[in-house]
Structures are given as structure tokens and as C-alpha cells.
Amino acid sequence: MRPRLRWPASAAPEDGDRAGVAAVGVPVLLLVAGLALGGTAGWRSVTGRAAAAPGAPVGPPLLVRSVEGPIEELRGQGEIAYAGADGVIAALTPDGRARRALGRATKLRGKPAGAAFEPGGTLPMVSADGAVAYGYLDDGSPASVRLADARMLRLSPPGTVAATAIRQSADGAVVAVCTGKRRGETEVDSPVTSIAERDGRQLASFPGCLLDLARDGRAALVPEDPAGASGTHQGPVRGVRLWRRSGSYRPVLSPAAAVEAASLVDPTAKSGNVVVDGAWLAPDARRALVRVAVADPPPPVGGWRSGPALVLVDLASRHWELVPSEAPTSTGPVLWAPNGAFAHALPPDSWDPSGANLLVTYAPPVGTPTLLEVSHRTDSRMVFSPDGAWLLLHGGGQWVFIRVEDPSLRVTYVAPGEFAGWLPGQGTR
Amino acid sequence: MGSLLGDADVWDDTPARPRPLRRGLAGLCAGLIVGLAVGWAVAPRPVPSAPVVPLPAARPPPQPEQGGAVVDQAILAGPMLATGLGKLQEVQPNGISARVISAGSAPVAILPARKGAPLVALGGDAVVLIDRAGTVSQLNPSGFRARGMAWAGSKVLACGRRPLPPDQGQIADAAGEDRTRNAPALLLGVKGGKPSEVELACPVGSSAGGDVIAGAGGAQVPYRSTTRGTTVLAGRPGGPLRTLLSRAQLEAATGPGASVGAIAVSPDGELVAVAAGAAGGRWAMLLLPVHPAGGQGPAPARLPAGSRRIAVAPGYEAAWLGFTGEGAALRLAMVAVDRRGGLGEQVLANRAGNGYVLGYDPANQVAAVILAGPPLERADGFAFSADGQVFAVSARRGWTLLRTEQPSERATLPIGGTLLAWPGTSP
Numbered sequence: 001m002r003p004r005l006r007w008p009a010s011a012a013p014e015d016g017d018r019a020g021v022a023a024v025g026v027p028v029l030l031l032v033a034g035l036a037l038g039g040t041a042g043w044r045s046v047t048g049r050a051a052a053a054p055g056a057p058v059g060p061p062l063l064v065r066s067v068e069g070p071i072e073e074l075r076g077q078g079e080i081a082y083a084g085a086d087g088v089i090a091a092l093t094p095d096g097r098a099r100r101a102l103g104r105a106t107k108l109r110g111k112p113a114g115a116a117f118e119p120g121g122t123l124p125m126v127s128a129d130g131a132v133a134y135g136y137l138d139d140g141s142p143a144s145v146r147l148a149d150a151r152m153l154r155l156s157p158p159g160t161v162a163a164t165a166i167r168q169s170a171d172g173a174v175v176a177v178c179t180g181k182r183r184g185e186t187e188v189d190s191p192v193t194s195i196a197e198r199d200g201r202q203l204a205s206f207p208g209c210l211l212d213l214a215r216d217g218r219a220a221l222v223p224e225d226p227a228g229a230s231g232t233h234q235g236p237v238r239g240v241r242l243w244r245r246s247g248s249y250r251p252v253l254s255p256a257a258a259v260e261a262a263s264l265v266d267p268t269a270k271s272g273n274v275v276v277d278g279a280w281l282a283p284d285a286r287r288a289l290v291r292v293a294v295a296d297p298p299p300p301v302g303g304w305r306s307g308p309a310l311v312l313v314d315l316a317s318r319h320w321e322l323v324p325s326e327a328p329t330s331t332g333p334v335l336w337a338p339n340g341a342f343a344h345a346l347p348p349d350s351w352d353p354s355g356a357n358l359l360v361t362y363a364p365p366v367g368t369p370t371l372l373e374v375s376h377r378t379d380s381r382m383v384f385s386p387d388g389a390w391l392l393l394h395g396g397g398q399w400v401f402i403r404v405e406d407p408s409l410r411v412t413y414v415a416p417g418e419f420a421g422w423l424p425g426q427g428t429r
Numbered sequence: 430m431g432s433l434l435g436d437a438d439v440w441d442d443t444p445a446r447p448r449p450l451r452r453g454l455a456g457l458c459a460g461l462i463v464g465l466a467v468g469w470a471v472a473p474r475p476v477p478s479a480p481v482v483p484l485p486a487a488r489p490p491p492q493p494e495q496g497g498a499v500v501d502q503a504i505l506a507g508p509m510l511a512t513g514l515g516k517l518q519e520v521q522p523n524g525i526s527a528r529v530i531s532a533g534s535a536p537v538a539i540l541p542a543r544k545g546a547p548l549v550a551l552g553g554d555a556v557v558l559i560d561r562a563g564t565v566s567q568l569n570p571s572g573f574r575a576r577g578m579a580w581a582g583s584k585v586l587a588c589g590r591r592p593l594p595p596d597q598g599q600i601a602d603a604a605g606e607d608r609t610r611n612a613p614a615l616l617l618g619v620k621g622g623k624p625s626e627v628e629l630a631c632p633v634g635s636s637a638g639g640d641v642i643a644g645a646g647g648a649q650v651p652y653r654s655t656t657r658g659t660t661v662l663a664g665r666p667g668g669p670l671r672t673l674l675s676r677a678q679l680e681a682a683t684g685p686g687a688s689v690g691a692i693a694v695s696p697d698g699e700l701v702a703v704a705a706g707a708a709g710g711r712w713a714m715l716l717l718p719v720h721p722a723g724g725q726g727p728a729p730a731r732l733p734a735g736s737r738r739i740a741v742a743p744g745y746e747a748a749w750l751g752f753t754g755e756g757a758a759l760r761l762a763m764v765a766v767d768r769r770g771g772l773g774e775q776v777l778a779n780r781a782g783n784g785y786v787l788g789y790d791p792a793n794q795v796a797a798v799i800l801a802g803p804p805l806e807r808a809d810g811f812a813f814s815a816d817g818q819v820f821a822v823s824a825r826r827g828w829t830l831l832r833t834e835q836p837s838e839r840a841t842l843p844i845g846g847t848l849l850a851w852p853g854t855s856p
Contacts, residue, residue, distance in 0.1 A: 023449045030453035034460020035467075042468025260740075265787065266796050267739045297795070304790055304834070307797025322742035324765075324785030324801035326836065348837050357839070361802045368783065371803035373841070 064096035069411035071095050074401060078386050078424045081126035082417035089147060091130055091423060092416055094385075094392075094401065099416075102126065103147025108135025112142070112162035113188050126421040127172025132198055133420065134166045134175060142166050142177040144198065153200050155179075163188035167213035167220075170283075170338070173198055174217025178209035195220070195245070204245055211240060211279035212288075215338075219244045221279040221288060224255060237276040240290050242315060252279070253290045253313050257320060262292045264322050265309045269294050277308060280334050280342075288313045289323065289334050289342060310334065310344060325361060332360075332380040337388035340365040341404065343372075347380035360391065362404050372407045374400060386424035394419035499819065499830050499840040506814035507853030510539050511823065513846030517550070517559065519855060522819075522830065524844035530856060531563040540580055541637070541815075542852035546619060549585055550849075551578050556587045556617060561856070568617045570624060574609055577631040579694075580639030581616055581666035588614040588631035588644060590655075607655040614644060616666065628670065630658040634692040634701070634750075635666075641698030641719060642666050645689035647676050653708045657688035661703050663719050673717050673733065679705055681730035682738055683713045693750035694719075695759060700791060702761055704747030712741035714750070714763050716791060739796060741765050745784060753817035753833065760833055761789040762799070762820060764811050784808070786822070788836065799836035804829040810848030823848035 062071070074094035081091045087106040092099045108124040124135035124145070133145045137154075140161035144153045156162070156179035167176045176195045180188035194205045195217070203217075211221040224239025238255035253261070258276060262269035278291040293308035307327040313320040325344050332345030346359040358380055360372040372391070379395025393400040394415065403409040503522035510530070511520045517531040536552035548559040554574040555567045568585060569575050575589040590609035593601055598608040613626040614633060629644030636642075642665070645658030659679055664670035680687050686707035693702045699719055706712030721733040732738065741747055742765060749764040766784035785801035800822065810823035813833065820836075822829045823846060831839035 023452070026449035027452040027456040031456030031460040034457040034462075035464035036460075038461035038464020038466070039468035040464070041461075042465040042470070043472040045465075045469055045472075264740050264742050265798055267737045267789075268794055304788060304795050304797055304799075304836070306795050309798075321744065322785075324742070324783070324798060324805075326785075326798050326801045346837055357837075359837070359839075368806055369802045 060097050062096045063092060063099050064413040064416060067096065067411070067413045069401075070409070071411050071413070073403070073409065074390070074411055077390060078422060079130070080392070080399075080422050081130060081420040082415070083124060083420050084417040089124065089126060089133055089420060090417070091126075094390075094411075096413065102130050103133075103145070104150055105133040105135060105145040105147065107137060107152055108133060108143060108145060110136035110138045110140050112136055112165055113140050113182050113186055123418050124420055125166065125168070126423065127168060127198065128170060128421070128423055129172055130423050132172060134168060136162055136166075140182065142179065144175070155196065155200065156194065161188060163191040164209045167210065169213060169217030170215040174203065174213070176210055176213045176217075176220060193220070193222070204247070206243060210243070211237070211276070212281045214281050214285045215283045216285075217245075219281070219285055221252065221281050222249075223276070224251070224253075236295055238274065240276055240279045240288070240313075242281075242285075242288075250315070251318060252288055252315060253292075253311065253318075253320060257318075258290070258292045261290075261309045261311045261320060261322065262294055266294045266297070266306045268297075268306070277331070278334060280336055282336050282342075283338050283340060286315050288315060289336070289344075290320075291331070291334065293331075323363070326359070333382060335382065335384065337384040337404075338386060339388035341384075341388055343382065343384070343391060343404075345380040345382060348378055358393070360393075360402075362391065362407075364404070370404070370407060372402055372404070374402075381419075383419070383422055385422055392419075392422065497840070499832050499838050500842070502832060503814065503819045503821070503830050503840075506816050506819055506851065508855060509812065509821065509851045510849045510856075511810070511846035512536060512849055517849075518846065520844065520846065522821075522842075524828070524842040528855075529563070531559050531565060533563070534559070534565050536849060538578065539850035539852070540578060540585065541850065542854055542856060543580070548856040549578070549619070551575055551587075554589070556585055558619065559856070568619070569615060573612065573615060577633050579633045579635035579642060579644075581627075581635055581642050582639045583619065584639075584666065585617045585619060586614055586627065586629070586633050586635065586642055586644075586666065587617055588629055588633045590631075605654060609655075611649045611656055611658075625667075627666075629662060632689065632692045634694045636694045636698030637696035638698070640665060641694055643673070643692050643694050643701045643719075645692065646670070646672070650686060650688050651708075652688050652690075657690065659688055661689060661692065661701065661717065663694070663701055673701055673719065674703060674715065677730045678732060679703075679715075682715055682732055683707070684710045686710060691747050691750045693752055693761070695752045695755075695761075695791075697755050697759075700752075700759075700761075702750045702752070702763070704741070704750055704763065706741065706746060709768075711743060712746050712765075714739045714741060714747055714787075716761070716789070737791070737794070739763070739787065739789065742785075744768060748784070749811045751811065751813055753813035753820075757792045758817070759791055760813075760817070761791060762811070762813070763787045763789070764805070764808070764822075766805070766808070786811075786820070788833075797836075800829065800831060800839075804841070812848050812851040814851045815853030819851075821848055821851060 077094045079091035083089050089102045105124045124133040126133050137143050142155040142162040155177045160179040161182045163178045178191050178193045180191040183189045191209045193210045196202045208223050213220050220243045222243045223237040224241050240252040242250045242252050259271050259274045262274040273295050275295045280289045291308050291310045297306035310323040310325045311320045312323050326346045332347045334344045336342045341364045343362045358374040358377040361369050363369040381395040382393045391402045397415050399415045401411040508519045511518050512535045515535045516529050519528045536550035538551040540549040550557050556569045556575045557565045557567050569587050573589050575587045577588045579586045591612040592609050601608050611630050614629040615624040617624050633644035643663035646662040647660030649656035659676040661674040662670040663673050683706045687705045689705050691704040701717045703715045716737040718735040745765040746768045748766045751762050754760050764786050783805040785798050788799040789796045807825035808822050820831050820833050828842040
């Protein structure tokens with residue numbers, strides 16, 4: 001093959017044309033290349049980045065408003081499901097960068113009969129995989145809605161209503177409902193707890209209302225006295241025991257122990273006047289927090305009322321100990337983190353407009369508790385992130401994320417909707 | 430091009446060979462130069478950042494982290510007395526200003542202020558007077574090691590111990606026990622005079638006016654490295670003392686081996702609060718009427734009529750008792766501290782554990798935990814304000830103030846030192 005740029009001694013006419021083209025084209029091409037390279041170098045010398053390269057991957061715009069704090073710290077914390085004003089249930093990454101619609105659950109607008117004052121009782125809660133929303137129909141009966149196609153499934157027989165809030169396992173595959181026939185405004189006759197898979201297939205049932213469902217759905221904290229609980233109406237809970245799906249029971253906090261625990265705070269506690277007003281099972285199902293109080297305490301005098309006692313029970317040994325927790329005027333939520341930590345809140349008095357500081361005590365799995373103070377806040381509804389590293393206060397129209405190991409690290413933004421669950425996973429981006 | 434020797438010169442009309450590569454390279458160089466210049470000229474310049482001018486750092490005054498309203502209430506209640514770094518200071522509840530009362534003494538307790546009377550303090554095993562100039566003078570005789578005190582009328586009731594004889598002291602030392610033995614309490618005149626003995630042991634307490642005194646008594650039982658009394662006595666200063674609680678009643682209400690750990694008398698002198706228990710055992714707080722209806726209970730081990738018992742959580746011991754208010758506004762606070770594990774022998778400020786404060790309204794029998802957890806971690810001082818509106822706790826991480834009638838209202842002040850008393854007035 002003949003070299004292209006060799007100049008022959010006698011050139012043919014067509015060879016001369018080709019040479020002319022090359023003589024002009026090559027310098028022009030190199031000149032343009034020089035211009036491009038030089039321009040690039042000049043641009044970069046000023047801006048420090050490539051001019052011709054497509055822009056560096058800039059994160060998508062924030063989908064939340066009024067952000068305060070290092071929101072990027074929330075990256076990789078799964079998604080938060082919420083119900084928007086338009087009835088659409090969506091999932092938002094906590095760092096506010098991505099959002100996806102999960103579906104609609106507009107029929108879930110009711111609330112359970114016995115949970116008129118239970119926070120979140122009127123809102124649907126989304127399963128961990130974001131596929132199903134659990135809530136209540138207008139008549140108070142529990143139901144689930146498959147978000148993909150809005151297919152609704154009743155979780156109790158017709159004519160019955162939910163006595164307490166629906167509980168679901170951590171993965172949302174098992175759901176527990178306590179239902180019965182409504183009597184009056186808030187009472188429910190002969191309540192029965194039904195534990196079922198999400199498709200409605202019943203796994204087990206027992207009389208009375210459960211207090212909490214295990215993370216894996218295989219056990220539940222239930223009232224100590226099943227006869228009392230399964231009577232004509234849901235009676236006071238005097239003690240707590242653990243129900244297992246195998247059908248066996250084991251004691252957790254006997255009525256006598258509940259009285260003894262309550263008497264650590266209230267000297268009027270005695271057998272017959274002490275009730276359990278909440279119980280929460282640890283993620284490993286080896287411990288439980290139980291709150292006991294004197295029933296029908298005297299009306300508040302000044303700023304004080306008789307306070308409850310929160311006790312931590314080791315289920316294997318049945319040994320219990322007081323968890324010192326303030327409750328001089330009101331009681332707040334108690335919740336476990338997936339890593340074995342727990343938190344309990346002391347909400348301020350709602351009538352107080354100025355000193356409204358919410359106090360949350362965070363007890364890590366190891367070490368001394370930490371006090372988290374949130375000013376100007378009365379709503380104490382809260383939830384842990386799937387890894388337990390963050391605590392989200394999701395009430396009051398504003399979401400406040402607090403890193404529990406470093407409470408000074410906080411992120412706040414306007415809630416895009418009503419909280420409906422913190423879904424694990426990396427989120428969709 | 431060239432010429433051949435011997436040949437006539439001839440013109441070579443052949444056009445010069447174009448050199449595209451050479452021209453191209455020249456163009457490339459020119460392009461690079463021009464491009465560089467143009468690129469540099471047209472590239473957008475970043476907005477220059479504002480110059481950072483370092484300002485001299487001003488130390489901000491300590492501000493309450495939360496609860497400004499509570500701090501305002503506390504300021505109305507007047508100054509507090511705190512100790513730290515070997516001096517006694519008057520601290521304003523906003524934590525901003527402090528005044529040294531005495532630079533040479535670091536007391537562990539202060540008696541409530543009396544109008545016209547000098548400051549009475551307990552420190553260094555002695556009851557001392559501190560005058561306005563900060564001069565310290567000892568009240569109790571030498572050889573008496575004061576461990577507690579209370580007003581008794583116009584006098585000071587000091588309880589304490591006396592050193593063992595040297596030979597017994599060495600034995601006690603070898604056994605890791607206290608080198609002192611229990612001794613009768615002393616009534617000390619503020620203006621001097623010979624002290625008189627009162628058959629009371631530590632702890633002691635008195636009503637607001639000092640017209641009712643109470644203290645431990647009875648047999649001394651071991652309590653860790655020392656001993657404590659097993660009964661509770663009360664009466665008027667200088668008058669006969671009556672047994673409010675016998676040893677049998679004390680043990681029945683708490684447990685075997687129990688002794689008296691803390692005593693407080695209500696301001697009106699009608700109630701005595703007692704915290705008792707054994708080292709490592711269960712503790713309880715007992716509220717006893719000074720004048721029980723119907724006298725003592727029928728059985729010797731039963732509490733007197735009108736008494737109340739509140740059990741202290743297992744693993745906790747009552748470290749402080751205090752009353753405020755009168756009548757329907759009477760309030761009692763009990764501080765229970767974690768004594769589990771290796772915390773038992775630790776003094777308050779060295780504890781890593783926390784505890785809780787139980788508030789009790791005796792008139793309405795309403796009780797609740799009003800403070801708990803982290804604010805009590807390494808807590809070492811507790812006091813009601815003189816007007817009873819605010820309760821304060823000093824701890825290593827800062828002081829916590831809470832409104833007595835609305836305990837969920839609270840403030841945290843980033844100030845140090847140990848709270849001793851809250852007299853509300855300057856000494």
C-alpha cells in the first residue's frame with residue numbers, strides 16, 4: 001500500500017487533488033484539535049472541571065421543604081411511607097431525594113373502637129415491603145389494601161370491629177387484630193385476637209386482646225387473665241403473659257408482681273386496683289417492658305397525678321426491675337429499637353404553649369441512657385429507623401430525625417404527609 | 430533544489446511540496462494557544478466567597494438549653510448556694526453570675542437561712558459559721574465529728590461520731606471500718622455556750638421553724654463500713670423525744686438489718702419522712718405522722734396509724750429527702766440512686782449510675798416519678814427553692830431545674846458545682 005503523504009516525483013492529476021485536500025485538511029484538523037484541547041485546558045484552568053464532559057452527577061433535587069440539618073446523613077436509611085393529602089400512599093427516601101407512589105388506600109379512613117386515643121390509630125400503616133396497607137374501614141373493622149391494585153381484604157368477620165390497633169410483624173407478613181362486636185362508643189364485647197397471614201389465612205386465635213406482637217409474629221404479649229379478658233367486654237389487664245403460636249403460654253408479669261411494681265411509685269397500689277396499661281416485647285422476645293398503674297387514680301391535683309411504673313422483665317427468669325421514667329402528668333409512647341435499645345417519651349402538657357419540650361429517654365443496649373430534648377413539641381409519636389440508629393418524631397406536621405448515639409445530629413423538614421411506616425432497604429433512586 | 434556543476438542555471442518551476450504535517454503541527458500549536466486563551470477567557474468564574482474575618486471569640490454566658498420559663502421562675506426564687514473547687518459560691522439560677530462566699534471552705538451541707546443569723550455550714554467534720562466576710566468559725570467542740578445538722582429552735586442540732594481510742598482505731602482500720610463510734614447529738618448555740626447532748630444519731634432533721642426535731646436512735650447496726658441507728662425519734666428541742674418508729678416496725682416495713690438512712694421533717698412539723706433499708710437490701714420510704722391518731726398501732730410491727738410506705742426500687746437507695754410547702758401544698762421529694770454493682774460504696778458524685786426522684790403529695794396521696802434517668806447521672810445535690818416553686822438537681826453534666834407543680838417543665842443549665850441549698854437570699 002502506498003503511503004498517502006508521500007509526494008511522488010510526477011503526480012497524476014487526481015493525485016494532485018488528493019494532495020491538495022490533505023495539505024489543507026490536515027492542518028485544519030490539527031488546528032481545530034488544538035483549539036479544542038487548548039480551550040478545554042483554558043476552561044479547566046478556571047473552573048477546575050472538564051468543560052466538554054457532561055456535568056458531574058449532581059443529586060436529584062430535594063423533594064422536601066424547610067430542611068434543617070445534614071439531610072445527606074439519612075442516605076441509605078430505606079424509605080418512609082406516608083399518606084399524602086390526595087390519598088396516595090408514597091414512599092420517600094429519608095434524605096428527600098427519591099419518591100415513589102405505592103398506591104391508594106382511600107377506604108382505610110376509620111379507627112378502632114377501643115383506640116380512640118391511640119396515636120396513629122386512624123392512619124393506615126404500610127407493611128415493610130410497601131405492598132400492603134393496614135387500617136380500618138369507616139365502621140371500625142380492620143382491613144388491608146393491596147396497594148398495587150387497591151384490592152381490599154377484611155381482616156375480621158362482618159359485624160365486628162377492631163378493639164385495639166392492628167399489629168404486624170417486622171416484615172409485615174403476619175398481622176394480628178383484636179376484634180369483637182361493638183358495644184357503645186368504645187367498648188367491644190368478647191374480643192378475640194386473630195393472628196393471620198397477609199392473605200387472610202388465619203394462623204391462630206385466642207380470647208382477649210393482645211398487647212404486642214413479636215417481631216417475627218410467632219409470639220405475643222397477652223393479658224394474664226384470659227377469662228377476664230374474654231368476658232362480656234375487655235376487662236382490666238392485671239398481668240401479662242407470653243403467648244406462643246404453638247399454643248403455649250408462659251408468665252411474664254403476674255398480677256402480684258404488677259402490684260409490687262406499681263407500689264414503687266404509688267403507695268395506694270394494692271391488689272385489685274393495679275392495671276397494665278401497656279406492654280412491649282423486645283425484638284429478641286427475651287425481654288419485655290410493661291407499664292403498670294393504679295386504676296382510677298384520684299383526679300390530678302395541681303400539676304401532679306399518680307404516675308405509672310415502667311418495668312423491664314427478663315422473660316426467662318421472670319425477674320423484673322424498675323425503669324426509672326418520669327410520668328408526673330402524662331404518659332408517652334414506649335418502643336423498642338431493632339438492636340435492643342428502647343426509648344420512652346415524656347410529652348409536655350398539651351395546654352402549655354411555651355414550655356412545650358418533649359423529653360425522650362433513649363436507653364441503648366449497653367451503657368447509660370441519654371436524654372433527648374426536643375423543644376416546642378407536644379406530639380410524642382415516634383419510630384426507630386430499621387437499623388435503630390435514628391429516631392423519627394413524625395407527628396405535628398414536621399419530621400424530626402435524631403441520631404440516637406449523637407443527639408446533636410438532627411434533621412428536620414416539613415412532613416410530606418402522614419407517616420405510615422419506615423420501610424427497610426436501600427430505597428429507590 | 431540544487432544545481433549541477435557545469436550546467437547552466439535553470440529554474441525549477443516545480444511547486445514546493447506541501448508539508449501538511451508540519452503545517453498541521455503548527456496549526457495544532459496555534460490552536461492550543463488560541464484555544465487556551467479563549468477557553469480561559471470565556472470560562473465562567475465562580476462567585477468569590479466572602480472574605481472570612483476572624484472575630485475575637487467572646488465566651489457566651491451559659492444559657493439554659495431548654496425551658497426559659499422555668500429559669501425565669503427560678504430567678505424569682507433567688508440565689509442558690511453551691512460548692513466546687515474548694516469554695517462556697519452564691520449562684521444565680523440563670524447560671525451567669527456567681528459570687529464567692531468563702532474561698533477557704535467547701536461545705537457539704539448548708540442550713541436554711543435564718544434572718545440575721547450567719548450561714549451555718551457542715552464541712553470537714555465540723556459545724557461552722559460563715560460570716561459576711563467569709564470568715565469561718567467552728568461551732569462544735571473538738572473531738573466531735575459532725576456528720577449531719579438541723580435547726581433546733583435558735584440552736585443547731587449536730588449529729589456525729591467520736592473517734593475510737595487509738596488501739597481500737599487501729600483494729601477498725603485493719604478491718605476496713607470506720608475509726609469512729611456513734612455519739613449523742615449536740616445542741617450548739619450559734620452565739621456560743623456549752624453544748625448539750627441529745628440522744629439522737631445521724632441523720633437528723635427539723636421543721637422549718639426548728640420547733641420539731643427528729644433523728645435516728647436505738648441500737649446501732651452495721652451499715653457498710655460504719656453503723657447507723659434503727660429507730661426514729663422526734664420531739665421538741667430540749668424536750669423529751671418520742672419513738673415514732675421502733676426497730677421492729679422499721680424492719681417490718683423494710684427488711685432485716687435495716688437502718689435509717691435519711692430523715693426529713695415537714696415544714697409544719699406534722700410529718701416525718703424516713704428512708705431506711707439495709708446495705709444491698711430493699712429500701713423504703715416511710716411517711717410518719719408526728720402525732721398519730723390513736724397512738725401506736727395494735728401490733729408492735731405495724732406502722733403507726735396514718736403512716737404511708739413507698740418501696741424504693743430494688744437496687745436503689747434513698748439518698749435525699751426534702752419537703753416544701755404546707756397544708757394542701759405540701760410536697761415531698763425522695764431521691765433514689767442506683768446502688769447496684771460497684772456503686773454502693775461510691776459517694777454521690779462518683780457514681781456512674783443514675784436514679785429517680787419520686788414526688789409525693791401527702792394531702793392527696795398522689796405520687797409520681799418527676800425526674801429520672803440521665804439528669805440524675807452523677808447527681809450530687811438536690812434542693813427545693815425557698816418558695817417551693819422549683820426543684821433543682823446538680824449533676825456532672827449540668828443542673829436540671831423543674832417546676833414543682835408542673836414537673837414536665839424543666840430546664841438544663843450548663844453550670845458546674847454541687848448544689849447545697851437554695852436559700853433565695855444572700856447570706
